[in-house]
Amino acid sequence: MKFIFVIVMLLPVLSYAEEGVYSLIIREHRFQPAEIAIPAGKKVKLIVENQDATPEEFESHDLNREKVIAGNGKATIYIGPLKPGRYSFEGEFNPKTAQGTIIAR
Numbered sequence: 001m002k003f004i005f006v007i008v009m010l011l012p013v014l015s016y017a018e019e020g021v022y023s024l025i026i027r028e029h030r031f032q033p034a035e036i037a038i039p040a041g042k043k044v045k046l047i048v049e050n051q052d053a054t055p056e057e058f059e060s061h062d063l064n065r066e067k068v069i070a071g072n073g074k075a076t077i078y079i080g081p082l083k084p085g086r087y088s089f090e091g092e093f094n095p096k097t098a099q100g101t102i103i104a105r
């Protein structure tokens with residue numbers, strides 16, 4: 001009985017992991033990693049953690065996304081489903097250094 005209870009409790013966690021969650025860090029006005037590979041044709045969740053003290057804006061014309069992330073803050077951005085290809089994004093407040101690419105394949 002206890003064993004079944006544990007499995008039921010784990011189910012939401014397992015399905016959450018299957019959804020496809022990707023982490024992106026902003027540090028010293030750069031994205032880490034600068035390239036993220038995701039599966040094409042699937043909706044994915046991108047969690048962006050800004051470790052800088054200043055705000056940054058995740059901006060992507062390719063992905064049609066724009067979101068301000070407070071200094072030392074976090075934001076969740078849903079992307080996709082995407083066709084295979086490369087999709088660039090940048091930190092609009094620091095575009096000289098904050099550049100990245102999503103690769104859907």
Ligand SMILES: [Cu+2]
Nearest residue numbers: 057059066092
């Ligand atoms: Cu913008």
